[in-house]
Amino acid sequence: MASALQSALNATGVFAVRRVETRAKLPLTAPQLLAVAQAQKAQAVMQASIKAVTLRKPKHDPIAQVLLEAVLVTVSPPRLIFKARAEGKGENPAEGRAVAQAVAHAAAEIAQQLSTTIALRGQVLLPPAYALLPSLRTDVCDQFYDRTVRISLDMVSGMKVGSEVVILKRGQPIASGRVVEVDYGSSLVALTQMHPGVQIHSGDEVRVTFLPQFPSQLPLPMQREKDFLRAEHHFGWALLIAGIAAAFIGD
Structure with a gap:
């Protein structure tokens, strides 16, 4: 190996x-x-x-x-x-x-x-806001995310649903999250961790820390990882x- x-x-x-x-x-x-x-x-x-x-x-x-x-x-x-x-x-x-x-x-x-x-580097396009993603299946409810940011990395960049990112301000990590939607021109990140007392603004740096081999299915929190x-x-x-x-x- x-x-x-x-x-x-x-x-x-x-x-x-x-x-x-x-x-x-x-x-x-x-x-x-x-x-x-x-x-x-x-x-x-x-x-x-x-x-x-x-x-x-x-x-x-x-x-x-x-x-x-x-x-x-x-x-x-x-x-x-x-x-x-x-x-x-x-x-x-x-x-x-x-x-x-x-x-x-x-x-x-x-x-x-x-x-x-x-090699993937991007920036925050829109500061934190809530988001509601419609389910792809009729037997699963729509998924609500209370804190999301939209970033500049997109489908063309190689982003996939399930990718993980870190957001930096002046070179220091301030938040992390997981990609829940990928489109042309941008991706939506659901924040999973955020340092207390900090604010995310448009233009803050985004670094990708994980790209899955296969994209996860939406809605992500309800997708049970296969053994x-x-x-x-x-x-x-x-x-x-x-x-x-x-x-x-x-x-």
Whole structure:
């Protein structure tokens, strides 16, 4: 996994990654990751972990699915925390190669997410206000959001429903939220956290910290996240791996 992710990140042309061995118990917290980056005099540090591996054996070649998660912490202020989460799939007569293909697929998706995310910058178009989003289904009620802001990043920018953003004022984070509507020219963000005593104004900077592999369905708070590992009758067996992690340093 470490080699596949390192190769995928370097292939983007955005990162120059080298691996660092650590004896610390993984996973590391954000402050611990920051300490590793500072000790290595790096611009950023990333930690990745395989959350689950599923292998099923239908009538044809074995099919492997891998769930990979990564966290990237920047050293320079405002020291943002970027996240990525990807599912990869591999199919091969040899089970080991099927898993390797799935890992490579997930690693490439993680690299694509992070290289896109760190480059996205926008601004607040409209200050906080309430919003009512009509439901896409007749059996679900419309969703009311008491605090939303409209931002300049849109569908063309690569925004998806479920993306997460941080709002900054003079380089300091003051609020965070999740995208609940994406359109041409703007997106709507439902605020999930806001520092007390601060005000959001038009022109405040917006940074994206997470882009989902697949957009969530609306209304977002009522969308129950599907469990990646599902019991299916045609599964021959499942191998679950948790807690496998590796630390990476970006120069």
